[in-house]
Every structure is written in C-alpha cells, then in structure tokens.
Amino acid sequence: MKVRLHRPFPQQKLFMQSTARHTAFGGARGGGKSDAARNKAVLLAINYPGIQILFLRRQLVDLRENHLLPLMKILNGVAVYKSQEKEFLFPNGSRIVMSYCDAERDALKYQGQSYDVIFLEEATQFSLEQYDLIRLANRPSGLCKGFKPRMYYTCNPGGVGHSWVKRLFIDRKFTEKEKPENYAFIPSRVYDNPFIMKNDEDYVNELESLPEDLRKAFLDGNWDVFEGQYFREFDREIHVVKARQPEKGTTIYRTLDYGLDKLACYWVSVDSFGRAYVFREIWESDLIISEAAKRINEMSGEEVLMTYAPPDLWNRRQDTGKSVADIFAEHGIVLTKASNDRIAGWMEMHEWLTPKEDEFGGKSPRLTISEACPDLIRSIPALIHDKKVPGDVADEPHEFTHGPDAIRYFIAGRPAKVEESTGTDYGLEEFLDYGI
Ligand SMILES: Nc1ncnc2c1ncn2[C@@H]1O[C@H](COP(=O)(O)OP(=O)(O)O)[C@@H](O)[C@H]1O
Numbered sequence: 170m171k172v173r174l175h176r177p178f179p180q181q182k183l184f185m186q187s188t189a190r191h192t193a194f195g196g197a198r199g200g201g202k203s204d205a206a207r208n209k210a211v212l213l214a215i216n217y218p219g220i221q222i223l224f225l226r227r228q229l230v231d232l233r234e235n236h237l238l239p240l241m242k243i244l245n246g247v248a249v250y251k252s253q254e255k256e257f258l259f260p261n262g263s264r265i266v267m268s269y270c271d272a273e274r275d276a277l278k279y280q281g282q283s284y285d286v287i288f289l290e291e292a293t294q295f296s297l298e299q300y301d302l303i304r305l306a307n308r309p310s311g312l313c314k315g316f317k318p319r320m321y322y323t324c325n326p327g328g329v330g331h332s333w334v335k336r337l338f339i340d341r342k343f344t345e346k347e348k349p350e351n352y353a354f355i356p357s358r359v360y361d362n363p364f365i366m367k368n369d370e371d372y373v374n375e376l377e378s379l380p381e382d383l384r385k386a387f388l389d390g391n392w393d394v395f396e397g398q399y400f401r402e403f404d405r406e407i408h409v410v411k412a413r414q415p416e417k418g419t420t421i422y423r424t425l426d427y428g429l430d431k432l433a434c435y436w437v438s439v440d441s442f443g444r445a446y447v448f449r450e451i452w453e454s455d456l457i458i459s460e461a462a463k464r465i466n467e468m469s470g471e472e473v474l475m476t477y478a479p480p481d482l483w484n485r486r487q488d489t490g491k492s493v494a495d496i497f498a499e500h501g502i503v504l505t506k507a508s509n510d511r512i513a514g515w516m517e518m519h520e521w522l523t524p525k526e527d528e529f530g531g532k533s534p535r536l537t538i539s540e541a542c543p544d545l546i547r548s549i550p551a552l553i554h555d556k557k558v559p560g561d562v563a564d565e566p567h568e569f570t571h572g573p574d575a576i577r578y579f580i581a582g583r584p585a586k587v588e589e590s591t592g593t594d595y596g597l598e599e600f601l602d603y604g605i
C-alpha cells in the first residue's frame with residue numbers, strides 16, 4: 170500500500186506520535202492542524218487493520234472542502250470511497266467514516282455506535298452537549314483487537330465549545346473522574362508551519378493585522394482573550410475627544426437602541442474619509458415611545474441621513490397592531506433596520522476602534538466619541554465577554570449594553586465604505602485641498 174502524505178513538521182510530528190487517550194492540537198490558525206489530523210487518520214487506518222475511525226466536523230460544507238476532497242485524492246487507489254455512507258473502506262478492513270453534526274441533535278446519531286478513534290476537527294465548534302454524546306461512542310469496536318480507544322482534537326480559541334476545550338486542555342482543571350495523564354495538548358501556530366511561512370506571506374500578514382484581541386487568539390493561540398473586558402483597545406486618550414460641532418460637509422446619522430428601560434440615541438457624523446465622530450447622546454430611562462420620539466426631535470438640529478435601529482423595533486404589538494418603528498414614523502422619525510448579527514457587529518466595532526494608519530502619516534481610530542457622551546464612554550470599557558458565546562458581549566451588567574448596542578447598529582447598518590459618497594453631494598471645493 171502506498172500513499173503520498175505531506176512530511177510533517179515538528180509540531181505535527183508530536184501530535185501524530187501522541188497515543189494519549191485525548192490529544193488536542195493547535196490553538197492558532199494555520200498551524201497545520203487539519204493536515205495533520207487527516208494524515209493521522211490515514212496512518213492509523215493503514216497501521217491497525219480493522220480499526221474503525223470517525224472523523225467529525227461541525228458542518229458538512231467544511232467537511233467536504235477541508236477533508237473529503239483532499240482525502241479522496243490521497244486515498245485514490247488505496248481505499249474505496251462509498252459516497253452514500255461518506256466512508257473510506259480499506260482492504261485491511263479499516264474504515265474512516267466522515268461525518269458532521271450541524272444541529273445539536275445530530276450528535277444523537279452516534280448513540281450506541283463504537284469507534285476506536287474519533288477525530289473532532291475544530292473541536293471548539295462543538296457544544297458541550299454534543300461532545301458528551303460523541304465521547305460515548307469512543308469505545309472498542311471489537312474489530313481491531315488490542316487497540317485502546319483514543320480521541321484526537323484540533324482547535325482554535327473561540328466558538329461554542331471554547332470553555333470545555335479550554336478546561337480540559339489549557340487550564341487542565343479536571344473532575345475527579347478525569348485523569349490528567351489522559352489529556353495531552355500540543356500547541357501549533359502559523360509560525361510553526363514552514364509551508365505557510367515560505368509560500369503564503371499574505372495569510373501571515375492577514376493574521377498579523379487582525380484587531381488585537383483576535384490576533385492574540387488566532388495568531389498567538391491565546392485562550393484568555395475571550396474572557397474579561399471586551400473592548401480592551403478602548404483608550405480615553407485615543408477615542409474620547411473634546412466636544413465640537415461636526416464639520417461642514419460631513420454626513421449625519423442617528424442610531425438608537427430603545428426599550429422602556431432605556432433610550433440610548435446617538436448622533437454620528439461621517440467625513441469623506443469614512444471617519445465617524447459620535448457627538449451627541451440621549452441616555453434616558455422610562456420614556457414611552459411617543460416621549461422618546463419627542464425627545465429625539467427636540468435634540469435634533471441638523472439634517473440626518475438615516476436613523477438606525479435594531480430589527481425588533483419592527484415587531485407589531487398585539488394590542489395596537491403597531492410597531493415601535495410605526496410610532497416613531499408617526500412622529501417624523503423614519504427608522505432604518507440595522508443588522509443584529511451580534512458577533513459580526515462587535516468584530517466590526519473592534520476594527521473601528523483599532524487605530525490604523527491614517528492619511529496624515531499617523532495612526533488613528535475610525536471611531537471617536539465626544540466627551541459630551543459620558544454614558545457611552547463609561548459603557549464601552551465596562552462590557553465583558555459572554556461566557557457562553559465566545560466573541561459575543563455579555564448581557565450583564567445590562568445597563569452598559571444599550572449605548573454600545575446603538576453604536577453597533579450604526580456600524581452594522583451602515584452601507585459599505587464605497588457608498589459613502591452616494592449619501593450626500595459634496596461640492597468639488599471640498600476636495601480641492603486634496604489636490605484633485
Ligand atoms: N507538513 C506540511 N507540508 C506541506 N504543507 C502543509 C503541511 N502541513 C500543512 N500544510 C499546508 O498548510 C496550510 C495550512 O494547513 P492546515 O492544516 O489547513 O492548517 P490549520 O488547519 O491549522 O488552519 C494548508 O495549505 C496545508 O496544506
């Protein structure tokens with residue numbers, strides 16, 4: 170039997186040589202994890218006749234692109250692929266079953282099954298409930314005598330399974346039933362992968378230019394950044410500026426979060442470079458909808474291009490058949506529905522707060538806040554990471570969520586940068602200074 174595999178680099182070798190009951194590999198992106206896992210599965214199938222291997226990824230599309238297609242190539246002429254069952258059958262009786270667990274309940278299908286080895290690719294994408302079910306299927310198949318069951322995991326920080334993976338492999342906080350010697354962790358970063366370092370400078374650059382928290386997680390393999398304070402990059406020195414009127418020629422947006430407990434409304438000016446300046450704030454409790462609308466109108470002076478709001482304000486109330494958005498409209502405030510994809514919105518907000526090279530040769534963030542918005546200023550640094558959903562902001566303390574939520578709606582609801590100039594007509598004289 171002959172297969173062509175990549176020659177493993179040192180970290181991959183350590184992973185492939187581990188025979189612990191549970192071995193996790195990775196911690197960062199581009200560390201050659203998927204490659205090593207795939208090759209390990211092939212080598213086990215060849216070395217141990219009759220071995221039964223389950224190779225899992227959370228989603229089918231990733232399974233196909235990342236593993237099925239490469240394995241078909243590697244195993245062409247070596248094992249027979251059964252497309253219906255998605256499994257590779259080896260002449261020595263070994264079997265690699267490729268599967269996925271998209272919905273929570275999908276993990277139920279392994280109940281009562283037995284696999285000598287289970288691979289969990291991108292383990293942090295599996296929930297603890299799924300993991301508990303999958304683990305039960307890791308027991309002797311009876312078809313590979315003498316082989317003691319093992320599991321191999323690859324992982325990055327973040328994802329629904331962040332906490333359980335971190336507990337077992339990083340913090341090593343075991344319960345009485347778990348034996349520490351059964352858990353091995355082999356770190357690997359993109360810098361350990363000579364193949365990428367040599368051939369894919371762009372990929373490394375991309376990782377290196379991520380916002381600080383994400384860079385620490387995905388490049389350095391730091392598991393702590395998804396805990397504690399959320400916007401660590403927030404710095405009053407950089408993000409808070411003296412109160413001033415927005416410059417002429419800038420476009421003004423409003424953005425709000427409304428509930429009876431709090432109306433948080435902001436006015437944001439955006440200049441021709443796409444830089445945003447939050448210059449006015451309403452932060453008030455116990456306003457009914459019409460009062461909230463009145464308050465916003467009182468505070469408004471300049472022409473506003475759009476007013477962003479979260480989608481739930483379009484829900485119709487049963488008693489009146491009207492939505493909050495309807496009632497705002499009756500008061501002359503037409504709302505624009507913003508996306509409420511929370512994690513994408515927060516990630517984007519990280520980008521806006523991270524100082525980047527500017528047109529003056531220095532570094533500045535895309536979002537600044539006037540000192541006239543004290544509640545927003547104390548809210549942003551008070552937000553903490555959600556414990557259950559890494560990458561998301563915790564809903565507690567709830568008071569601090571309203572202001573940042575409103576800013577997130579502005580950022581998420583805004584048209585892409587290029588559409589900036591379609592919003593307002595700028596006179597040519599605006600640009601003469603820049604040499605056009
Ligand atoms: N030992 C190796 N030799 C050559 N190329 C490798 C090796 N290991 C990984 N690669 C390549 O490096 C890239 C990243 O590897 P991958 O396993 O996808 O990383 P990860 O899953 O950790 O993000 C892929 O293009 C892969 O084919």
Ligand SMILES: [Mg+2]
Nearest residue numbers: 202203204235
């Ligand atoms: Mg991978």
